[in-house]
Amino acid sequence: xxxxxxxxxxxxxxxxxxxxxxxxxxxxxxxxxxxxxxxxxxxxxxxxxxxxxxxxxxxxxxxxxxxxxxxxxxxxxxxxxxxxxxxxxxxxxxxxxxxxxxxxxxxxxxxxxxxxxxxxxxxxxxxxxxxxxxxxxxxxxxxxxxxxxxxxxxxxxxxxxxxxxxxxxxxxxxxxxxxxxxxxxxxxxxxxxxxxxxxxxxxxxxxxxxxxxxxxxxxxxxxxxxxxxxxxxxxxxxxxxxxxxxxxxxxxxxxxxxxxxxxxxxxxxxxxxxxxxxxxxxxxxxxxxxxxxxxxxxxxxxxxxxxxxxxxxxxxxxxxxxxx
Numbered sequence: 001x002x003x004x005x006x007x008x009x010x011x012x013x014x015x016x017x018x019x020x021x022x023x024x025x026x027x028x029x030x031x032x033x034x035x036x037x038x039x040x041x042x043x044x045x046x047x048x049x050x051x052x053x054x055x056x057x058x059x060x061x062x063x064x065x066x067x068x069x070x071x072x073x074x075x076x077x078x079x080x081x082x083x084x085x086x087x088x089x090x091x092x093x094x095x096x097x098x099x100x101x102x103x104x105x106x107x108x109x110x111x112x113x114x115x116x117x118x119x120x121x122x123x124x125x126x127x128x129x130x131x132x133x134x135x136x137x138x139x140x141x142x143x144x145x146x147x148x149x150x151x152x153x154x155x156x157x158x159x160x161x162x163x164x165x166x167x168x169x170x171x172x173x174x175x176x177x178x179x180x181x182x183x184x185x186x187x188x189x190x191x192x193x194x195x196x197x198x199x200x201x202x203x204x205x206x207x208x209x210x211x212x213x214x215x216x217x218x219x220x221x222x223x224x225x226x227x228x229x230x231x232x233x234x235x236x237x238x239x240x241x242x243x244x245x246x247x248x249x250x251x252x253x254x255x256x257x258x259x260x261x262x263x264x265x266x267x268x269x270x271x272x273x274x275x276x277x278x279x280x281x282x283x284x285x286x287x288x289x290x291x292x293x294x295x296x297x298x299x300x301x302x303x304x305x306x307x308x309x310x311x312x313x314x315x316x317x318x319x320x321x322x323x324x
Contacts, residue, residue: 034267037310038302039248039318041123043081043275044068044291059274059291061089062107069112069120071292072273076299078315079121079146082108083275085128096128105138118324121145121312123173126161127153136161139170145321148173148202151185152217163194171319173248175202177218179230182237190241199245200319203234203263206253207276224282227255228262235266246318251294252276261301269318272298 007015046059059068069080084095084104095104109122124144129135135157138144147170149161165172172195174185182201189195206221221227231249238245249263250271256279260270272294280286280294288294299309313323 032267034265034306036307037314038264038307039078039269039315040076040295040298040302040309041079041081041121041248041269041271041273041315042069042072042077042291042295043083043250043271043273044072045081045083045085045087045273045275060087060095061091062095062104065108066111068291069108070115071290072295073112073116073120075292075295076309076311077120077295078310078312079123080112081123081125081148081271081273081275083125085125100137101126101129101134102137102141102143105143106141109143119312121315121321123147132157132160136164139165139168144170145316146171146173146200146319148175150175150177150181151189152177152181155188159188159194162189166194166196169322171200171321173200173202175204176234177204177207179234179237182234182241186241196320197242197244198318198320199238199242201238201245201247202250202271203231203247204250204252204276205230205234206255206259208253221253221255221259224258227259231259231262231266235268250276251298254279254282256280256282257294257297257301258282260298261305264298264302264305264307269315270298 044059044065046064059065065082073080082105087095089095093099105124112120122144123146124138126135126139126147129137139147147165149158149172151158151174162172176182176185190199205219206227207218209218219230221230235247238247246269248269248271249260251257251260253276256277260272263270273291274288274294278287280288302309316323
């Protein structure tokens with residue numbers, strides 16, 4: 001700051017008017033604390049198959065999963081989320097019921113490992129299985145580096161699952177669908193010491209839920225104002241628990257890239273992909289043609305906002321996984 005020469009009031013006022021300048025120097029505003037790197041994960045499942053057109057992204061077979069994941073990893077995604085829940089392949093098999101989880105995930109992860117090595121972080125769903133051990137078998141088999149688990153799931157599953165992941169060195173990802181789940185995570189996982197820092201959150205809201213009460217009830221997002229209000233609320237709530245938490249926001253429902261664009265502006269990280277939305281834009285019925293299309297849009301938007309996608313080791317460093 002320039003040193004000020006003391007003046008009497010009226011002289012100071014006279015000079016201020018003579019030297020009046022509405023705008024100060026541009027450099028008085030400090031840079032915003034938005035990280036230049038951003039982690040962009042992709043959820044490649046074709047969950048929204050009902051009512052989709054022939055041109056829409058619809059990966060359902062194990063081969064489709066490999067192809068879709070390969071394209072986004074090659075384009076710069078730091079990780080892929082693989083989830084077979086409610087997916088029926090072209091052979092009529094329910095991939096979450098008719099195949100052992102280890103076999104199904106191995107059929108996708110093994111080809112990706114052969115092609116890309118450790119240049120991606122595999123994030124696998126461990127919610128499906130006839131027993132608890134079957135559910136957790138992909139994590140125990142070393143196929144996953146991270147796994148999502150909603151704090152709103154029943155305690156008899158959720159608490160042992162997060163405990164097991166921590167013991168296995170697999171990073172739990174807290175999938176929160178509304179602000180109440182953030183409170184559940186604080187009370188049941190963080191204050192109990194079960195969850196270890198850095199806390200890794202996935203805000204997944206705005207889905208078109210079909211019942212009023214489910215294992216992961218969500219929030220209604222009907223326009224940009226509701227979308228922003230919910231996101232600000234949940235991010236503030238997480239930051240009050242732990243300011244250093246890693247927060248990713250998932251493109252879901254109609255909000256799609258509007259939601260992830262706001263998250264990118266806020267300095268958060270994002271997950272895109274057709275698992276949680278078929279829509280390209282909130283205000284149109286244009287469907288996404290591939291996961292790569294959505295990833296490329298998110299990557300381009302990040303670049304326009306001054307952020308560059310980080311690689312797999314960048315993401316591992318963020319969430320406390322060992323680099324490879």
